[in-house]
Amino acid sequence: MARKITYQQAINEALDQEMARDPRVIIMGEDNAGGAGAPGEEDAWGGVLGVTKGLFHKYPGRVLDTPISESGYVGAAVGAACNGLRPVAELMFVDFIGVCFDQIYNQAAKFRYMFGGKAETPVVIRAMYGAGFRAAAQHSQCLYNMFTHIPGLKVVVPSNPYDAKGLLIQSIRDNDPVIFLEHKVLYTMEGEVPEESYAIPFGEANVAREGDDVTIVAFGRMVNQALTAAAALQNQGIHCEVIDPRTTSPLDEDTILESVEKTGRLVIVDESTPRCSMASDIAGIVAQKAFGALKAPIEQVTAPHVPVPFSDALEDLYVPSPARIEAAVTRVKEYR
């Protein structure tokens, strides 16, 4: 039987294997080790939730703790990528992008094109995202759509441990800037993950479940919500196809369009707010390119257009639930 590890361990293993394979790989971030300059234990944290634990001692000089200066160190990672390293900079919560975005979207993202193809920027920005931790409005957002909007960036949203490992390895080997987004609720999710190193190519969706009645496209944690909904709908005789694009940029349009050609019915599940979202983006693509196949209006199951609330009573309503997905699927299935 294949070995099972968590999403968090899969990320650690990907970093570990790439650091072992390629001396150009370095990692940096606030408390990626923890304990710098302090009287107690070194590598005390290994990242705020322990994702990078153990790498500090294994790769001396290649795990850098940073001051709280995101603009400084994220930009330094970009510069180091231009000068022969393959840095993985960690932003802790993706919400902190606000204090360093220039170095990513005006600098890293634009170099290759703006410099006439003469620059490569093999940098990875890791960050956790998503609601569910009662972490409130500034620690819970789901911003992959914002990055997807920027030409020059690749954006990765793994939904399970297997993909997390293979996609992170691909991210580190890729020569463009990659935003690698880890859903904090998934860190403890277990799954089968090969011990050996492997890379999952970008722009190749995973068909997480096959079915003929309704296509569900979902991202990150929402893939699992969609699979839960699909299993329940199966009992009612509705067969859903669940597609996990795995990267929002590049996006595997073909797999989505082929599925919609087959089912004629589409539900998109996106944890981010609805305007200018992956849900609206895919709805647009399908409306244009598979118009003839559609038998029902496209349904978008998203968070409401509000900041993430703190109270559990509200946050639980905020995150798209399997029940809401089931209801949307039922609506498109029954549409005549």
Added chain:
Amino acid sequence: MSETLNRESLLKAYRIMRTIREFEERVHTDFATGEIPGFVHLYAGEEASATGVCMHLTGDDYIASTHRGHGHCIAKGVDPVGMMAEIWGKATGTCKGKGGSMHIADLSVGMLGANGIVGGGGPLICGTALAAKIRGTQDVGVCFFGDGASNQGTIFEAMNLAAVWKLPAIFVAENNGYAEATSSKYSVPCENIADRAPAFGMPGVIVDGFDFFAVHKAAGEAIRRAREGGGPTLLEVKLSRYYGHFEGDQQTYRAPGEVQKLRETKDCLLQFRRRITADGEITNEQLDAIDREVKTLIDDSVVRAKADPKPAPADLLTDVYVSY
């Protein structure tokens, strides 16, 4: 005693510091039961800083706080009962349960919010100070921030802006030695955070943050200077946090016994009590009575927070420009 503080003020300062301590100790205990959701960062140990500064402020002065904001809130006059309900995620909370521990705010008392973004408050306080200056009031803005935040671009920019515009702003660097698990000995390469002040063309002052009187005096001078049009000050308060970075932090990066020693020797409440009872004008019995009143207040806040209703589903879509 103190030249500037009368008996009433001393009792008030004690009550505020005791309220913060009691509040934080109680949140610590309750968090351990798993009932309090989210991330909680406690201010216990640092009470003299918020209190020593805010004793000089009126309701029209603004403060900006941090993720470790409960103490600043209480010192600035936010109702602890509403705060406790907020932390428990209840509809009766200061922010209707929408913000939580990291976002408690009450603009009606000049509290511009705890902040989930490290360094987020600096520019905002430049703005409240600018408004005060343009509107011709005597009000000031105080930005509390940590040693970790002292390295954030927003804080550097804010200090420069405040100096350029000669704003009535006070930057209070609460140096508790750590930013999460990283020592300020690593992240702040100069000896003191206040050493950076001359580079911005403003005075830099260092005080012992366990000593209420030292904080109160230094803050008083900086705030008076700001009110009189003398521009900003960087005040570095050296102190320590008694609990982890957030609740649940095992703190293996700290030296064994580090906190225990501070609690026993330097604790701000201990020192304050000793000093104000020394000449017999204020008695231990009076202070014990305050302790009991504060305990009742906090006990009561928890009882109410537990019993209070959670926000209603409809609240999800209110308080925002267009929701759908």
